[in-house]
Amino acid sequence: MPRQDTVMALAFRASQHLDLPIADESERLRAYLHEHDRVVKALLDSDQLTALAPGRYRYTVTTLQVFQLHVKPVVSLEVDEVSGQLRIRALDADLEGLGLVEDFQLRLEALLEATPRGLQGEATLSVEVSQPPLLRLIPKRVLESTGESILNGILLTIKGRVGRQLVADFQSWAKDLENPPASESALPGGE
Numbered sequence: 001m002p003r004q005d006t007v008m009a010l011a012f013r014a015s016q017h018l019d020l021p022i023a024d025e026s027e028r029l030r031a032y033l034h035e036h037d038r039v040v041k042a043l044l045d046s047d048q049l050t051a052l053a054p055g056r057y058r059y060t061v062t063t064l065q066v067f068q069l070h071v072k073p074v075v076s077l078e079v080d081e082v083s084g085q086l087r088i089r090a091l092d093a094d095l096e097g098l099g100l101v102e103d104f105q106l107r108l109e110a111l112l113e114a115t116p117r118g119l120q121g122e123a124t125l126s127v128e129v130s131q132p133p134l135l136r137l138i139p140k141r142v143l144e145s146t147g148e149s150i151l152n153g154i155l156l157t158i159k160g161r162v163g164r165q166l167v168a169d170f171q172s173w174a175k176d177l178e179n180p181p182a183s184e185s186a187l188p189g190g191e
Helices: 026-033 036-043 140-178
Strands: 010-021 049-053 056-060 064-066 069-082 085-096 104-115 118-129
Touching (some): 010 140, 026 036, 026 104, 026 118, 036 049, 036 069, 036 085, 036 140, 069 104, 118 140
Antiparallel strands (some): 010 118, 049 056, 056 069
């Protein structure tokens, strides 16, 4: 249980910008981004993702090692649309396997938008956490630069997935629109 007088001793922040050209596809990209469940599953590892409700997910981040500590963040995510952009944001987060941290806050906001050029986006990830007793001998500056490096690594992994898996999934989705499976077109009314 967090103590009221505990101050968040460490703060890390990272952000990434995405500008992924996909020629002549802005209308279909816009329609694809409305497929929230499909987009989230293409962006994040589906083995670590659990759907909780429409637009709500739990994501278990791969176990991270920070010096001698092994932590596994579990993040509740909300996916919705804001001003024509797909928005993914963290609602809350817990650290599994680490009872040494009294306070932990994770903030994530990622926006993805279809533009005439392709996909554009911005993601910001930040963490505030009390310094575990096990790491009190390590200078705060070293811990914060390590934390920022880890957050940048997470965002770069997701950015890479956009370039590979999300684009491949979009192309598969677009191909299915053009050529629906024979079993679907054989049904009465084309449904």
